Amino acid sequence: MNYVIWSFLVILLKVTGGASSIRHQRSSAGSVMLADGSASPYSAVTTAVPQFSESIRNVTVPLGREAVLSCVINNLAEYKVGWLRADDQTILSLHRRVVTHNPRVSVTHDESRTWNLHIRQVKESDQGCYMCQINTAIMKKQLGCIQVQVPPDIVDDRSTSDVTVNEGDNVTLTCTATGKPAPRIVWRREDGQKIVVYRPTATASAPGSNHNNLHGTKSSSSSGGVSNATTTSTTSDVVAVTATGTHHPHQYHQGIASTTTRERSKEVEAYHGETLRLYRVTRQMMAAYMCIASNDVPPAVSKRVPLNVNFPPLVTSSMNVVGALLGTDVRLTCNVESHPPSINYWMKGRQQDQHNTILPSAKYSIDGERGGSTSYKTSMSLTIHNFQSQDKSAYICVAANSLGTAEASIQIYETSSSSMSVPPSEQQRERKQEQRDETANQIRRGGVSSGFSLMKFQSFIHYWIIIFPFILYPMVFS
Structure with a gap:
């Protein structure tokens, strides 16, 4: 149908263009002055034919904007201009008249020299080349193209x-x-x-290298990882050996090299790629x-x-032993790491390996706080109100999810105001140290006394050794 319409319009353009051309030539014909001053009525001045003064500039427009192609023509006179779509020869306009039924298409002109094709609210399907034609005896045409930019869309x-x-x-x-x-x-x-990413780099082992490097097999997972491969531990590298199969030392021949893939971890702010x-x-x-x-x-x-x-859950606590004064409130805290989120609860002591679950009451207050929607960390606390002697026990915080269970124990003991911050183990160590110091002092005191007695005895012996001859001499010679 488009072809029939186009043929009809082309014939119409040629007929009207030819008639106007004849009239124009006749009106343009005139007498030419000869050398003797007479006029020759049979001479005519050749009429100028239309010419494109410049190429149509291609345009690039974002989706939804307006695209304008400009066709500039000199000496159009009474010839006609038409716009067509180049790929399927669809006629869009004939001179000042829009032929297509597309309401987004329009034409404008400037003093019969510049003819503009307008396409409003550009769609992706409007991308392509368009033809500007002049209905001369030999059809003149030139092309201009529209490039439609489409914003990104995630599939x-x-x-x-x-x-x-x-x-x-x-x-x-x-x-x-x-x-x-x-x-x-x-x-x-x-x-x-x-983001922690790995950048693999391949290196080839020279012939005669360690045969153990060939004792690995390559198996790619759905995510592109390499498993079941021999690895070498380094500070920042993860080494995966790639091979076509399982090798044995006696299968390694001179001149055959193995390939080692070295994956270096790296932290980046952003990663580029699909x-x-x-x-x-x-x-x-x-x-x-x-x-x-x-x-x-x-x-x-x-x-x-x-x-x-x-x-599976991981439960930790910064306190293992806590001292408390009678009549005070004691707050115990545990930190839990788990995903999926775990069920957290507190228990008191052990009775034949049976825990006693603590429920919120006037005696106990239980709180829990998760560190954000995407965080795997939870802080859980237990407050014991009006601490009494019967409250001395081990309190256990427990976390359980579908992958496992974990717990941490905190021991509470009664203390006085003077030693509130010193746990029993510290007191025992201090008492033992005091006993050791007292024993050492006693030994030192005993050593000084014994030394003093020995000195007195030695002095007594020396005294009698000197005096004894004087006493014995008169007795012997009297």
């Missing part, structure tokens, strides 16, 4: 949504986006923390990851991808 069914893995597993996050030009993908953590691979995931990597797609055509778009890491 949900080809991108990762919420994902849950166990601690130590590998995981791959994917984000696919469309747009013109092709969007750039950037990954960031929503909490602003850095696919984000995380290896040996830890609980610290649990966060919401933001996939941001941009191509300089506003607006940029983003998708939130929560990463959940499951692991």
Whole structure:
């Protein structure tokens, strides 16, 4: 149908153009002055034909804006101008009249020299080349193209949504986006923390290297990790040996080299690329990851991808032994790490290996506070009101989830105001030290006394050794 209409319009353009050309030539014909001053009625001046004065400039417009192609023509006279779509020869306008039924298309002109094609609210399907034609005897035409820029759009069914893995597993996050030009993908953590990535680098082992490097097999997981491979521990490297199969020392021949893939961990603020691979995931990597797609055509778009890491509970406490005064309130605190979130509760003492669960009451107050929606940390506290002697016991904070159970024990003892901050073990050590000091003092005092008696005895012996001859001499010689 378009072809029939176009043929009809072309014939119409040629007929009207030819008639106007003849009239123009006749009106242009005139007498030419000869050398003798007479006029020759049979001479005519050649009429100028239309010419394109410049090329149509290609335009690039964002989706939804207006695109304008300008066709500048000199000496149009009574010829006609038409606009067509180049790829399918669809007629859009004939001179000042819009032929297409597309309400977004219009034409304007400036003093019959500049003819503009307007396409409002540009769609992606409007991208392409358009033809400006002049209905001369030999059709003249030139092309101008429209490039439509499309803002990015994330394809949900080809991108990762919420994902849950166990601690130590590998995981791959994917984000696919469309747009013109092709969007750039950037990954960031929503909490602003850095992303731990690994950058593998391959190195070849020289012939005659350690045969043990060949004792590994390569098996790729769905996330692109390498498992069941021989590893070498270094400070910051994770080494995975890649091979085609299991090798034995006697199968290693001279001239055959093995390939070692070395993966170096690195922390980055942002990771560029559609696919984000995380290896040996830890609980610290649990966060919401933001996939941001941009191509300089506003607006940029983003998708939130929560990463959940499951692991059994871990319970810790900064206090193991607590002293309390009678009649005071005692507050005990434990810190719990777990995902999925654990069931937390307190127990008092042991009776034949049976715990006594503590419930909130006038005697006990129980509180818990989780560190944010994506945090795996919880603080749980127990307050014992009006502490009495019968409250002396071990208090145990317990956490349990689907992966396991953990607990921590805090011992409370009664103390006086003077030794409130000193636990029993410290008091015992002080008493033992005092006893050792007293024993040492007694030994020192006893040593001084014995030394003094010995000196007196030695002096007594010396005295009698000197005096005895004088006493004995008169007795012998009398």
